[in-house]
Amino acid sequence: MIPATGYAAKHSFSRLKPFAFERNDVGPNEVQIDVMFCGVCHSDIHQVKNEWSNTVYPCVPGHEVVGRVAKIGQGVTRHAVGDLVGVGCMIDSCRH
């Protein structure tokens, strides 16, 4: 597991506060990114406030990130450690 820190809401009415959690290890077709910047869009705000009635707390908003590749999985060929990368939406897409 990879230790990580984010800003999380613990309830629909709470402010965001520093939050330590763990990410899964890097899979064979994944990259680990040291996040430098993160956007917080309107869908993040809806999610934090549980306005779609499906929020799982603690909730760390921000799904649009820019950072540097820190580690690559054994099957990754398009990126290398140190590359500047961005994630537009969400991880673990089914690709269909």
Ligand SMILES: [Zn+2]
């Ligand atoms: Zn968004």
